[in-house]
Every structure is written in C-alpha cells, then in structure tokens.
Amino acid sequence: MMASFWRSxxxxxxxxxxxxxxxxxxxxxxxxxxxxxAKAYIALYKGAxxxxxxxxxxxxxxxxxxxxxxxxxxxxxSGLFNIGSQGQIFIGATAAVGASLLPFPxxxxxxxxxxxxxxxxxxxxxxxxxxxxxxxxxxxxxxxMLNWIAWYLSLYLVxxxxxxxxxxxxxxxxxxxxxxxxxxxxxDLTPAIFISTIFAAIIYWVLWHTALGYEIRAVGLNPSAARxxxxxxxxxxxxxxxxxxxxxxxxxxTQIIGRPPTYALYGDLSNVANLGFDGIAVALVGRNHPxxxxxxxxxxxxxxxxxxxxxxxxxxxxxMVRVVQGAIILALAIPELLRxxxxxxxxxxxxxxxxxxxx
Amino acid sequence: xxxxxxxxxxxxxxxxxxxxxxxxEVFTERSGIVNIxxxxxxxxSAFTSLWTAEIAISISPLKAWAPWxxxxxxxxxxxxxxxxxxxxSIRFKGDQVISGIGINLFGLGFVAFGIMAVWKASGYHQxxxxxxxxxxxxxxxxxxxxxxxxxxxxxxxxxxxNKTVLGLRVKAVGENPEAADVAGISVDSTRYIATIGGASLxxxxxxxxxIDWLSTITKELPAGRGFIALANVVFSGLNPLLALLGGxxxxxxxxxALWIDSHPTLKPLLPFGVHNFVKMTPYVATLLVVAIAxxxxxxxxxxxxxxxxx
Numbered sequence: 001m002m003a004s005f006w007r008s009x010x011x012x013x014x015x016x017x018x019x020x021x022x023x024x025x026x027x028x029x030x031x032x033x034x035x036x037x038a039k040a041y042i043a044l045y046k047g048a049x050x051x052x053x054x055x056x057x058x059x060x061x062x063x064x065x066x067x068x069x070x071x072x073x074x075x076x077x078s079g080l081f082n083i084g085s086q087g088q089i090f091i092g093a094t095a096a097v098g099a100s101l102l103p104f105p106x107x108x109x110x111x112x113x114x115x116x117x118x119x120x121x122x123x124x125x126x127x128x129x130x131x132x133x134x135x136x137x138x139x140x141x142x143x144x145m146l147n148w149i150a151w152y153l154s155l156y157l158v159x160x161x162x163x164x165x166x167x168x169x170x171x172x173x174x175x176x177x178x179x180x181x182x183x184x185x186x187x188d189l190t191p192a193i194f195i196s197t198i199f200a201a202i203i204y205w206v207l208w209h210t211a212l213g214y215e216i217r218a219v220g221l222n223p224s225a226a227r228x229x230x231x232x233x234x235x236x237x238x239x240x241x242x243x244x245x246x247x248x249x250x251x252x253x254t255q256i257i258g259r260p261p262t263y264a265l266y267g268d269l270s271n272v273a274n275l276g277f278d279g280i281a282v283a284l285v286g287r288n289h290p291x292x293x294x295x296x297x298x299x300x301x302x303x304x305x306x307x308x309x310x311x312x313x314x315x316x317x318x319x320m321v322r323v324v325q326g327a328i329i330l331a332l333a334i335p336e337l338l339r340x341x342x343x344x345x346x347x348x349x350x351x352x353x354x355x356x357x358x359x
Numbered sequence: 360x361x362x363x364x365x366x367x368x369x370x371x372x373x374x375x376x377x378x379x380x381x382x383x384e385v386f387t388e389r390s391g392i393v394n395i396x397x398x399x400x401x402x403x404s405a406f407t408s409l410w411t412a413e414i415a416i417s418i419s420p421l422k423a424w425a426p427w428x429x430x431x432x433x434x435x436x437x438x439x440x441x442x443x444x445x446x447x448s449i450r451f452k453g454d455q456v457i458s459g460i461g462i463n464l465f466g467l468g469f470v471a472f473g474i475m476a477v478w479k480a481s482g483y484h485q486x487x488x489x490x491x492x493x494x495x496x497x498x499x500x501x502x503x504x505x506x507x508x509x510x511x512x513x514x515x516x517x518x519x520x521n522k523t524v525l526g527l528r529v530k531a532v533g534e535n536p537e538a539a540d541v542a543g544i545s546v547d548s549t550r551y552i553a554t555i556g557g558a559s560l561x562x563x564x565x566x567x568x569x570i571d572w573l574s575t576i577t578k579e580l581p582a583g584r585g586f587i588a589l590a591n592v593v594f595s596g597l598n599p600l601l602a603l604l605g606g607x608x609x610x611x612x613x614x615x616a617l618w619i620d621s622h623p624t625l626k627p628l629l630p631f632g633v634h635n636f637v638k639m640t641p642y643v644a645t646l647l648v649v650a651i652a653x654x655x656x657x658x659x660x661x662x663x664x665x666x667x668x669x
Binding site: 281 | 395399443447451452453454455456457458460461462463464465466467468469471472473475476477578582583586587589590593631632633635636638639642643645646649650653
C-alpha cells in the first residue's frame, strides 16, 4: 500500500523536490553575494500571498503564464520542444493593440482583440510547423529565430503604426469600454483569468477527449507507430504548433486588454517580455498537463509577484527568481530525481513499519 | 575595396563566437550528447570572464594578465556548466533538451542578478580598458587574436576527430555505444570529455563577446548567437571545417546588420524604424540556411539518448 501511495504522489513529489532544490540554489547564491536568503524569501512570500493585494497580483501574473505554459505542454505531448511562445506572445499582443484601430463598438472590439491575438499567434507558429513538416528543421532552432524576428517586427510596429502620438514610450491604449476591469478597484486581477483557465480546460478536453488529441498524444509517444496506425505525423505536428500558437497569442491579447494599469504595449515590450520563457517552467513543473499548468502558473505567478516586493523590501534584484526557475528546470530534467532520495524513503518506511508493529 | 575589406574584417570578428560555440557543439554531438544550452553558457561565461578580469585588475601583480585570465575564466565556466549538463545527461540519464533549456533560463536570471549584485548596475556594465583583450595590428586594421585561434581550433578539431584515437572513440560512442563499450571504450568518460570540452569552447565564445568584441556585458549579450551556432552545427553536418565556413557566413549576416545600422551614410537613408528589419537579417538568414542545408545531414545514431549498459 505504501508503494502505490508513493507512486500516485510521485509527480507531485518531484515538483516539490525540484522546487526545494531551486530555492536552495537560490539561497546559496544569495548568501554568496551577501544578501540574507531568509529576509529575501520572507519578502518574496509576503509579496506573493501576504495580503489581498499580493494574492490578486499573484493570480494576475499567473493569468498569461497558464497560456504560455500550455504552448510548451501541447508541444511536449506531441513530442515537440516548442519554445516559440515568446515570439507568439509579442505578435499576439501587437495584434491585440492593432484591433483597437478597427471601427467596432466596444464589446465587439474586445472580442476582436482576443480573436486577432489568437490568429496572429497561430500564424506566427506556422513557419516553424512548415519547416518541421517539410524540411525536418528542429523546432528549437526555428522557434528561437522566429522569436527574434517577432521581437524586431513588434518593435517596429510599436514605434510606427501603433505608437501613442502623445507618449512615444508606449502604444495607443485600449479604449476604456473595451477593457477587462479589475474585480477589486486598485488591484490587478481581472476576468482575464477566466479566459486562461477556460482555455486550459478546452485544451484538456481537446487532448484527452477528441480524435485530434488522441493523435497528438500518439505521435508524441511513438511517431512511427502512429504513422503505421494511419496517422499523418506532419499534419498532427503542424496542428500542435498551431494550437500552441493560439494559446500564446491569446496570452498576448489578455496582457493588453486585461492587465491594469497600462492596457497598451510598452515601447520596449516589457509587459510581455519573458512570459513565454516562464511558460516553459510552468509546463515542466505542471508535468505538461493543462490542470498542472494552472497550479504551476500560480506558483510562478507567486514568484514574479513576490520578486517585486523582494526587490523593494529586501533590495534583492528581482531577476533572482529566474535563477530559482532555471535551477528547478535543471532538477526536473533528471528523471530519477526521487531515486536520489531512495535511501531516505526506505529509512522512512522502515520507521513506519516499526511504529506500526509496536503496541 | 576599402569598404569590402572593412566588412571582411568585421565578419571575421563576428565569426568567432558563432564558430567557437559550433565547434564545441560538433565535438559534443559527435559523442551522442546534445547541448542546446550554448546560449546560456555563452551568457554566463561572458559575465564570469569579465568578473575574473576585473578581479585580476584589482590585484596589481596580475593586472597585466587580466584579459588572459578573463578568457581562462570563461573557458573554465563553460567547462563547469558542461560538467553540470554531463552529470544530468550521462550520470542521471536525464533529458538533454530540458537540461539545455534549464541552463539557458538559469543564465538569463544569473547574469541579470549578477550584474546588479557585482556592479550595482541595472542591465549592463562596460569592460574597463585593462580588461580588454589587446588586438593584433595588421596592415588593414586591428584584429582580435581569437580570430586566428578560432581558425586553428577548427583545424585542430578536424584533426582530432579524424586522425586520433580520441576522435575515433568519441565517434564510436556516438554511433554505437554498445559496440564501443564491448570494445573496452568507457562510454561515460568519453562523453564527459566531449561534453566538458565542447562547453568550454562555448565558454571561450562568451568571454570573447564580453571582454573582446563587444566590450560590455548585458542581460542578453549573446542575442541568439548560441542558437545560430546550433543552426550552424546543422549546416556543417558535424564537420569542423564546414562549421568554420558556416561560422563565417553567419558572422557575415550578423555583421551586415551591425554594419548597416552604424554606417554614417547608409543609416540616415533608412526610414524611421526600418533598422528593426535590418536587425532581423541574421535570424531570417539562419532560418533559410537551415531549411536548405538540412536535407543531407546525418547525425550520430545514438544522439540524444542516454546509454544504459544491458
């Protein structure tokens, strides 16, 4: 019984051990550079969960990360390392700003922003899909190149067609009627989080309850067996790229129409920067499952929300949390992570047996 | 003539980081290990090499040696990160791609944090004059000593892979680890040598970026060159001499963007914002070259797969 219990909580335990390893490496670096890890982590915790404002900003930070995490998770399910989320979120956010130029009434314009963001993300995923399907180009190379091209294309559009004529450091804003507004005035959390979570549920349904999802997972497990079973891997892989592109494009759109206080894109794209890369960590910690991604996104949202208060109250540069993230991923790359703790587990169950045996 | 020579020299400078990282990766991949963490290794090594050089400057007997100690610092940093990747890939039989992604993300955080922690500066720090690798004067302008070093390393690696016992062993464990194991070659130690050696070259590439070519450290100093190097490895078909040629071509694209963007007469001709399209050139070119080149590439049979003795 002990063994089956252990097996069922194993994925969760791996996440916990990896997170612990990440924070431990972070603590070592902090002390080496003369910061107090305790002070830093207390400020981090307070900024993530300490009060109502902290909690809402954690969830607000988690909102786009759920979606960028899904991009990587869908990719892994089909056997791809799709790291193109960062480019797709740049393009999605730019397209969502572009939608505000369209002559629609406010409600329709909000929907148009979301749809344009998703379409733009999907389109931006196509070159990588086509290069993979027709030429066998590895997606890690193609998606990174597309990320850089997206970066410069967005910088161009943000500085020219979309620039705010009065404030050159940002784009035109979304009109008040076309925004998603916070639940509690003065905080950052908006109904955009429903968009992310519902989208995650849809992806779960697609992956486990549709023929396409079955094919995606079949190709991911064994492409040649899938081909033998009548599945065309090139088509399925392309659709997996497109689904991922839609997800990250939507993330870009929600950052524009559903994240106070800007409701615009900064000239240096800083309000969507890094979200795509953080999504990789979200997917890996969430074991590439849509619901796991929601939980992991809240964890990573807590890290980024807490990082801001860590910078203010403990004077620790907020990039510190990315060190923790990188270390968590390195730990998760080790499949036998828990086996490293096997001796401890054995000792523990022996102890349990002894306790049970004694009267 | 003058402009052509100038462009050629700039391309030689841009060739160095891409080629060094590619050569390292060729060596690593020949042994069956993939390391996509080149970008992160270059970034972290760029930071530690500058840090090492500055520490050396502050200790007076070492001051004259600061740039060389900096380069060594980058080389050693690369080696240590190669060891981390080797432990995860070889000892723990982990996922090599995820490990590489982890190194890249770790680097983004570590260097941004480190620049703040060491220099109390946000985002970037300039290399002091005493920390810069001195250039060699030539009849047509000065050139980094790492340009000839890179060409030498390419030839040396070709020689090692094709004419030495070590090269044979590396290729054997990459193609057929079982057979190599039976023949008495230690699969694990050969792969460690290739992974640590390869990552050291990426570390040297990073050191060149900061204390030589670009004379600065920023949060994203390699700017995708680690991934361009991966594309160049594909282009080269794991041949060091073709990696040198490819490195020069990719360097030329890289240079073209930098050259146009800083050209006194060309730049003002570009309409506002259009320099962003110029800066896309290396990335677009990389996509095209990989798409065209990939058809005829054959990778080692066991690439990316951990070796388990039966």
